[in-house]
Amino acid sequence: MENEFFKNRLNITRRHFLGKAAAGIGGLALGSLLIPKIWKGDGTDVSSSPLGLAQYAPKAKRIIYLCQNGAPSQYETFDYKPLLTKMMGQDLPESIRGGQRLTGMTASQTKFPLMGSYYNFRQHGQSGAYISDLLPNIAKIADDICIVRTMNTDAINHDPALTFLQTGAQVGNRPSMGAWMSYGLGSENKNLPAFCVLLSRGRGNGQGVYSKLWTNGFLDSTHQGVVFSSSEDPILYLNDAEGIDKQDRRRMLDHLAELNQLGFDESGDPEIQAKVQQYEMAYRMQTAVPELTDLSKEPDHIIKMYGPDCLVPGTYAANALLARKLSESGVRFVQLYHQGWDSHGNLPNEMGMQAQDVDRASAALITDLKQRGLLDETLVIWGGEFGRTNYCQGNFTPDNYGRDHHPRAYSIFMAGGGTKPGTVYGETDEFGYNVAKDPVNIHDFHATVLHLMGINHEQLTYKHLGRRYRLTDVSGNVIPGLLA
Structure with a gap:
């Protein structure tokens, strides 16, 4: 009776479910071919653009x-x-x-x-x-x-x-x-x-x-x-000041983000969020830029x-x-x-x-x-x-x-x-x-x-x-x- 209920309620059968699931897996596979780094977790940021990805296959990246x-x-x-x-x-x-x-x-x-x-x-x-x-x-x-x-x-x-x-x-x-x-x-x-x-x-x-x-x-x-x-x-001021370590910098940015969030909640100014993102980018660049x-x-x-x-x-x-x-x-x-x-x-x-x-x-x-x-x-x-x-x-x-x-x-x-x-x-x-x-x-x-x-x-x-x-x-x- 329970299976019959869900079958009537959702209007699907086990065959339909498996077919839809297979299509979804195929979509994931296609995504990995078009954007090889999307599942790798290797630092690639594919979500930072408000428009998403390119509208068709690019020649240049x-x-x-x-x-x-x-x-x-x-x-x-x-x-x-x-x-x-x-x-x-x-x-x-x-x-x-x-x-x-x-x-x-x-x-x-x-x-x-x-x-x-x-x-x-x-x-x-x-x-x-x-x-x-x-x-x-x-x-x-x-x-x-x-x-x-x-x-x-x-x-x-x-x-x-x-x-x-x-x-x-x-x-x-x-x-x-x-x-x-x-x-x-x-x-x-x-x-x-x-x-x-x-x-x-x-x-x-x-x-x-x-x-x-x-x-x-x-x-x-x-x-x-x-x-x-x-x-x-x-990059000027890339290194922390004397007496400041990475943990101190991290705590400072976390507290600063909290203060900025209060300002954003009050004013709704998107530039406040942009400022927080720039602080975080600067923090990550401290690790990536010196060697580069x-x-x-x-x-x-x-x-x-x-x-x-x-x-x-x-x-x-x-x-x-x-x-x-x-x-x-x-x-x-x-x-x-x-x-x-x-x-x-x-x-x-x-x-x-x-x-x-x-x-x-x-x-x-x-x-x-x-x-x-x-x-x-x-x-x-x-x-x-x-x-x-x-x-x-x-x-x-x-x-x-x-x-x-x-x-x-x-x-x-x-x-x-x-x-x-x-x-x-x-x-x-x-x-x-x-x-x-x-x-x-x-x-x-x-x-x-x-x-x-x-x-x-x-x-x-x-x-x-x-x-x-x-x-x-x-x-x-x-x-x-x-x-x-």
Whole structure:
């Protein structure tokens, strides 16, 4: 009678029950295949994102963004234009310039003398990509990278252009790319932040970087980028004060959490909970970070690959190696800013010094990831906020010249993470001034990066002040030609 009661009450039989149970077990198995670490209890945090996991199978799991702050010239790196050398010193035709607005630095010029590259170009890899002799190590990995020659932006000055590149808007208080990734995907390692920022300064003319480039904007502050110091102690105040041990620290945080909970119960302010989470993250980082940031234990062949500067804290090479270690440990988004590319004058000398700083380490990072089997799941991005003019800024001197800001067309490259290796995407006109084929604007770039991370850019939104915001604002299309 009891079995009959439950059979009628629930309208199931033993056969139905076993069938449903088998389906549930199958679901668990599928989950373990899609997210291998979900059942391991190894520090992976798959619940820190309010949106859950990626919306479809991602090509990339993590991003390392090598931001060349100040805008390296495409004419001395990846966009070979022999016509500029042939027409050296001649005025840029007005029909090509097309009335583009100019910066205050060249608005008073009446002549715009064309300037060819100071450096030679050669073809590299099976694709035959033209790469400047300024970047010999990057040239060696031509078959591993995807060069994009038709990036374009809406901004013509550094502050709005860099802000636009990192946040999708030229104004402040918008979440940065790393913050959106943290919000949308969460962290892979509960002992480390999802978004880390590394800073270095080159020997060229520098432009400043500022906290709004790695801000959480209107997202919870847990998604803000954690800046590593350029000193020997990458995380300041990581060690407890003298006389304080781990148990003392744990008791202090527990009491502090109780006080904060009282404040939250009274006000309901979500930032109070975010503060508690940040305290706990800092406590866990005390264990994870010291070993992670100790680069001296890297084997000799790795040090040789990145160069001796990788053992000097705060250099680009040291940050590139640290970026690999952070990414390898599960940090979702690592952002490097290397200042010094603002070459308004003395460009041959300044770009030469900048290239010495970044060429070897950038190529080493991609090679290092590849040999560890991590490049397929790590998206590496290299490039600045806009490009440089094809004409000389100020007086025309073939051996000592400068180039002004140019937003219409410039070059970057990407590697790994589902991008198409050994390819060159897009074409500029013969003057290198305008896009001739396959433009990629900033919103397209963001949409494509999110796609590679398994996110539909139109669905990664956050409601703020009555409007649903997204990284790509109200536009942007995934660029199929960049995908493997």
